[in-house]
Amino acid sequence: xxxxxxxxxxxxxxxxxxxxxxxxxxxxxxxxxxxxxxxxxxxxxxxxxxxxxxxxxxxxxxxxxxxxxxxxxxxxxxxxxxxxxxxxxxxxxxxxxxxxxxxxxxxxxxxxxxxxxxxxxxxxxxxxxxxxxxxxxxxxxxxxxxxxxxxxxxxxxxxxxxxxxxxxxxxxxxxxxxxxxxxxxxxxxxxxxxxxxxxxxxxxxxxxxxxxxxxxxxxxxxxxxxxxxxxxxxxxxxxxxxxxxxxxxxxxxxxxxxxxxxxxxxxxxxxxxxxxxxxxxxxxxxxxxxxxxxxxxxxxxxxxxxxxxxxxxxxxxxxxxxxxxxxxxxxxxxxxxxxxxxxxxxxxxxxxxxxxxxxxxxxxxxxxxxxxxxxxxxxxxxxxxxxxxxxxxxxxxxxxxxxxxxxxxxxxxxxxxxxxxxxxxxxxxxxxxxxxxxxxxxxxxxxxxxxxxxxxxxxxxxxxxxxxxxxxxxxxxxxxxxxxxxxxxxxxxxxxxxxxxxxxxxxxxxxxxxxxxxxxxxxxxxxxxxxxxxxxxxxxxxxxxxxxxxxxxxxx
Amino acid sequence: xxxxxxxxxxxxxxxxxxxxxxxxxxxxxxxxxxxxxxxxxxxxxxxxxxxxxxxxxxxxxxxxxxxxxxxxxxxxxxxxxxxxxxxxxxxxxxxxxxxxxxxxxxxxxxxxxxxxxxxxxxxxxxxxxxxxxxxxxxxxxxxxxxxxxxxxxxxxxxxxxxxxxxxxxxxxxxxxxxxxxxxxxxxxxxxxxxxxxxxxxxxxxxxxxxxxxxxxxxxxxxxxxxxxxxxxxxxxxxxxxxxxxxxxxxxxxxxxxxxxxxxxxxxxxxxxxxxxxxxxxxxxxxxxxxxxxxxxxxxxxxxxxxxxxxxxxxxxxxxxxxxxxxxxxxxxxxxxxxxxxxxxxxxxxxxxxx
Numbered sequence: 001x002x003x004x005x006x007x008x009x010x011x012x013x014x015x016x017x018x019x020x021x022x023x024x025x026x027x028x029x030x031x032x033x034x035x036x037x038x039x040x041x042x043x044x045x046x047x048x049x050x051x052x053x054x055x056x057x058x059x060x061x062x063x064x065x066x067x068x069x070x071x072x073x074x075x076x077x078x079x080x081x082x083x084x085x086x087x088x089x090x091x092x093x094x095x096x097x098x099x100x101x102x103x104x105x106x107x108x109x110x111x112x113x114x115x116x117x118x119x120x121x122x123x124x125x126x127x128x129x130x131x132x133x134x135x136x137x138x139x140x141x142x143x144x145x146x147x148x149x150x151x152x153x154x155x156x157x158x159x160x161x162x163x164x165x166x167x168x169x170x171x172x173x174x175x176x177x178x179x180x181x182x183x184x185x186x187x188x189x190x191x192x193x194x195x196x197x198x199x200x201x202x203x204x205x206x207x208x209x210x211x212x213x214x215x216x217x218x219x220x221x222x223x224x225x226x227x228x229x230x231x232x233x234x235x236x237x238x239x240x241x242x243x244x245x246x247x248x249x250x251x252x253x254x255x256x257x258x259x260x261x262x263x264x265x266x267x268x269x270x271x272x273x274x275x276x277x278x279x280x281x282x283x284x285x286x287x288x289x290x291x292x293x294x295x296x297x298x299x300x301x302x303x304x305x306x307x308x309x310x311x312x313x314x315x316x317x318x319x320x321x322x323x324x325x326x327x328x329x330x331x332x333x334x335x336x337x338x339x340x341x342x343x344x345x346x347x348x349x350x351x352x353x354x355x356x357x358x359x360x361x362x363x364x365x366x367x368x369x370x371x372x373x374x375x376x377x378x379x380x381x382x383x384x385x386x387x388x389x390x391x392x393x394x395x396x397x398x399x400x401x402x403x404x405x406x407x408x409x410x411x412x413x414x415x416x417x418x419x420x421x422x423x424x425x426x427x428x429x430x431x432x433x434x435x436x437x438x439x440x441x442x443x444x445x446x447x448x449x450x451x452x453x454x455x456x457x458x459x460x461x462x463x464x465x466x467x468x469x470x471x472x473x474x475x476x477x478x479x480x481x482x483x484x485x486x487x488x489x490x491x492x493x494x495x496x497x498x499x500x501x502x503x504x505x506x507x508x509x510x511x512x513x514x515x516x517x518x519x520x521x522x523x524x525x526x527x528x529x530x531x532x533x534x535x536x537x538x539x540x541x542x543x544x545x546x547x548x549x550x551x552x553x554x555x556x
Numbered sequence: 557x558x559x560x561x562x563x564x565x566x567x568x569x570x571x572x573x574x575x576x577x578x579x580x581x582x583x584x585x586x587x588x589x590x591x592x593x594x595x596x597x598x599x600x601x602x603x604x605x606x607x608x609x610x611x612x613x614x615x616x617x618x619x620x621x622x623x624x625x626x627x628x629x630x631x632x633x634x635x636x637x638x639x640x641x642x643x644x645x646x647x648x649x650x651x652x653x654x655x656x657x658x659x660x661x662x663x664x665x666x667x668x669x670x671x672x673x674x675x676x677x678x679x680x681x682x683x684x685x686x687x688x689x690x691x692x693x694x695x696x697x698x699x700x701x702x703x704x705x706x707x708x709x710x711x712x713x714x715x716x717x718x719x720x721x722x723x724x725x726x727x728x729x730x731x732x733x734x735x736x737x738x739x740x741x742x743x744x745x746x747x748x749x750x751x752x753x754x755x756x757x758x759x760x761x762x763x764x765x766x767x768x769x770x771x772x773x774x775x776x777x778x779x780x781x782x783x784x785x786x787x788x789x790x791x792x793x794x795x796x797x798x799x800x801x802x803x804x805x806x807x808x809x810x811x812x813x814x815x816x817x818x819x820x821x822x823x824x825x826x827x828x829x830x831x832x833x834x835x836x837x838x839x840x841x842x843x844x845x846x847x848x849x850x851x852x853x854x855x856x857x858x859x860x861x862x863x864x865x866x867x868x869x870x871x872x873x874x875x876x877x878x879x880x881x882x883x884x885x886x887x888x889x890x891x892x893x894x895x896x897x898x899x900x901x902x903x904x905x906x907x908x909x910x
Contacts, residue, residue: 034634105770108774108775109774109775109782112774112782112784113782116782116783116784116785117784117785118783118784118785139775140766218731218767218768219767219770222765222771223728223730223731223765223766223767223909224909234730234731236630237623237624237626237627237630238626238730238731239898240630240654242634317781322781322783323805324699324779324811326783331804333804343602343858343859344603344604345600345602345603345859346600346601346602346603346605346606347600347619347621348603406631406634409631409634409635410634410635413635413638413640499597499621499623500622503618503619503620504619504620504621518597518598518769518770519798519802519861520773520780520791520795520799520802521798521799521801521802521803522799522802522803522804523802523803523804524802525774525780525781526781526804
């Protein structure tokens with residue numbers, strides 16, 4: 001049978017849908033069937049609502065506050081990075097993004113060495129102001145949860161909005177400026193409406209990361225804070241109460257659905273004006289006057305203090321030992337130890353093996369999520385029920401990973417193929433989280449491309465493929481880079497699903513970190529820090545390489 | 557679309573690589589059989605020990621580590637109908653009845669059971685066989701107590717006195733296994749009617765609660781690399797010895813020690829069992845015998861920081877030299893733990909966290 005190009009195109013569009021049905025709908029169906037098969041009216045009565053109410057309220061509260069603060073921090077950064085050219089820009093940009101991959105135990109260690117009761121920042125302040133007690137006491141408070149969420153997720157906002165801002169056509173603003181509109185008016189009436197789509201996308205992703213946050217709440221927030229995700233974890237792994245865990249998961253998904261529905265606008269009925277994206281980077285320039293220089297210096301100082309300092313403290317911790325009297329001593333022993341199996345243990349993880357596995361998983365995730373995401377985002381433009389589908393594809397991001405992980409386990413571990421090669425489940429699981437990120441980064445870019453460009457090409461006889469290749473792809477390169485990068489680093493830093501699905505023969509770098517930090521002893525702690533630094537280096541190098549190829553290809 | 561096709565090819569090659577990576581070790585003349593052992597994340601043993609078993613029996617042993625002790629057991633219960641493996645090691649006495657009630661094990665009366673003293677053999681039907689044990693104790697920072705001149709508390713009651721205000725960190729029993737063990741120690745000491753009053757007083761005396769061992773030890777405990785604010789933390793009786801083994805600079809003595817008064821520690825016993833309907837019952841039996849034999853048992857302390865149950869096994873020098881073993885650790889009947897655990901934890905949360 002010979003398929004027309006159009007048919008091929010639609011068949012291709014089925015791939016992401018099939019992927020989601022196989023690896024999202026099916027495992028969820030299996031776990032919910034198990035959870036609700038024994039559902040009796042007994043569980044629905046009594047103190048059920050009390051059990052749900054308080055974590056639900058707190059989950060929404062902390063996520064809302066976190067998103068609000070992330071925008072406050074992220075907006076100036078997105079502006080700075082998309083408008084100014086300055087020395088070391090790539091390094092700064094990377095530094096903002098790196099926290100995203102750090103396992104929570106490592107972030108906890110970094111924060112502790114800075115603002116813990118004997119953290120350096122506290123010791124410094126006590127010294128300078130002659131204080132008797134450490135002035136910063138934020139561990140186990142709501143503050144540290146918010147700080148950690150900003151630390152983790154600001155880069156998502158900065159990169160997504162920054163990418164859109166960087167290629168916003170500058171002519172309207174210039175025209176408005178000539179006509180005498182103030183900077184504020186130009187921003188409010190021109191820039192903001194044009195950025196709206198990507199802001200909403202970024203905001204939604206950040207919200208969902210905070211909404212389903214687990215490690216930050218558990219490790220930094222402490223036992224008095226309870227979110228839906230933490231409650232689901234407790235109910236599933238400790239109490240084996242699948243029914244309650246199932247109810248909580250459904251509530252989590254319903255809220256994700258509602259919020260996405262509320263936030264996302266149907267791109268085609270919104271009546272928004274689209275302009276040709278600026279791919280020449282006309283905005284980008286050196287700071288022109290004193291005011292801009294001050295702004296940039298303030299911005300970068302904040303960035304160094306908030307993002308670079310904790311990362312730096314990790315490197316520091318991986319290179320010093322502290323004796324009982326608090327004296328510091330430089331050492332490279334922790335890095336040396338990483339490379340030798342001193343005690344001949346069976347599950348020794350060589351850094352090279354861990355690096356190889358992490359890197360392969362991340363690369364595979366990036367490829368699958370990148371290809372499926374591009375197809376899906378492009379396909380979304382052509383469906384009639386765009387908004388519903390858009391909301392559906394974002395759902396995995398708001399689904400409890402504990403629930404989904406268990407669904408994977410019950411659905412796929414019995415399948416002979418996956419029994420033989422269980423490690424392919426890891427990039428698949430990572431793709432589930434990465435896919436919504438890729439789609440949400442790409443969709444605003446796709447829908448910002450004027451439809452008449454495509455129509456013109458189609459009238460001239462171009463196939464959907466040719467349109468995608470000649471018109472869309474060149475215009476979405478920057479968002480595609482952002483999406484692919486996040487798919488890559490999401491996988492690189494992922495711990496939960498990996499440890500759940502992988503075999504000890506295929507350990508990753510985050511798994512090695514957890515292995516070490518779960519044992520007492522200075523060398524184990526030091527090795528965890530050293531491995532975390534290697535992870536940071538691998539991540540930074542990968543991101544810089546991706547940007548390098550991006551720039552290089554653009555020039556040719 | 558040259559670029560996309562390049563991506564596709566790269567992707568296909570990656571997949572191929574992943575597939576081929578697991579074909580290793582299948583070229584032996586006589587195909588070795590595979591034994592799959594399910595266990596928790598803290599499982600560790602020397603490579604040489606497993607290789608020896610593999611060579612002697614022409615078998616390949618696959619390990620699947622699946623989360624902490626509680627998660628690993630729950631996973632096995634949920635996949636009971638299509639078992640993921642042949643042997644499960646790592647359910648402890650706090651979870652034992654959940655495992656036995658779920659009927660996941662086949663009985664096996666290993667001949668080596670006679671080397672194990674009776675108090676460890678909790679299951680009379682031998683569905684779950686003891687492998688190792690360890691005590692959850694309060695560790696204290698020797699340096700802190702030496703420099704402040706504060707007396708080291710000797711009992712649970714001592715912890716209530718005002719000079720220890722704010723000095724103790726414990727883990728949340730709803731999340732953490734040492735946290736649960738310490739809660740059980742207080743129940744063994746004060747009974748079901750008295751433990752909540754004790755915790756209320758502990759709370760009034762500045763008790764610090766965190767969710768997991770990691771945070772307690774590395775963020776809050778002052779004697780760890782994290783240099784936290786509390787000089788006392790709930791950890792294991794073996795932790796002081798491990799601090800010496802993994803010290804950055806060679807140490808003469810451990811920087812920490814355990815409080816080993818009556819009922820200040822709780823004894824955890826870990827069990828192994830053959831999963832129901834395994835097609836490899838003969839191998840599973842051999843593996844369990846091997847786990848209970850002296851070479852394996854003597855390898856446990858240095859890898860998992862637990863004690864062997866086989867009375868013929870010798871302890872390594874590090875253990876005898878740097879740590880104390882409590883004379884009268886707390887124990888509770890495992891059936892009682894199973895029936896009341898959730899209620900105890902919930903009541904504890906009401907008192908301590910609210």
